[in-house]
Amino acid sequence: xxxxxxxxxxxxxxxxxxxxxxxxxxxxxxxxxxxxxxxxxxxxxxxxxxxxxxxxxxxxxxxxxxxxxxxxxxxxxxxxxxxxxxxxxxxxxxxxxxxxxxxxxxxxxxxxxxxxxxxxxxxxxxxxxxxxxxxxxxxxxxxxxxxxxx
Numbered sequence: 723x724x725x726x727x728x729x730x731x732x733x734x735x736x737x738x739x740x741x742x743x744x745x746x747x748x749x750x751x752x753x754x755x756x757x758x759x760x761x762x763x764x765x766x767x768x769x770x771x772x773x774x775x776x777x778x779x780x781x782x783x784x785x786x787x788x789x790x791x792x793x794x795x796x797x798x799x800x801x802x803x804x805x806x807x808x809x810x811x812x813x814x815x816x817x818x819x820x821x822x823x824x825x826x827x828x829x830x831x832x833x834x835x836x837x838x839x840x841x842x843x844x845x846x847x848x849x850x851x852x853x854x855x856x857x858x859x860x861x862x863x864x865x866x867x868x869x870x871x872x
Contacts, residue, residue: 726753731773734758735765808848809856812841816857834859835867 726734734751738744738758748755764772819833834857841848854861 724753728773731761732765732770735761735770735773738762739765805847808846809852812837812848812853813856815840830857831859831863831867835864838864839868 734747734753735758737747739762744755744758744762747753748758761773816830816834816837819836820830823829823833834853838850838853841853842850850864851861854864
């Protein structure tokens, strides 16, 4: 497998960006056109700096690096934050319902069950198992509650 310097790859991509056709350039340079399109894609996504140097990438450059702040990590963190906000919202609603009652254990369960029903109707991303586990109430108890109300 041939290895191309970063400068060479940048020159090739610049030629493509200046209007040269990839198939013709591929034939001239004896480089598979898929590789040329890959170089072009990388430059279009992140500029010329996205064409890394030869050799193994450093740990800080690795895509899957848990310590890095690449797009995957950012998306995952945003998803986690959104999920935690839903959990906090659920607990807040259940607690407000409970505070309006006489504050017996049965009232807490009723508050939780009503809140689970409301959250499930909204289809907000939380599931029954998760909400029951969070509040310390058995999932079977919730489904028993639903059956008795129907």
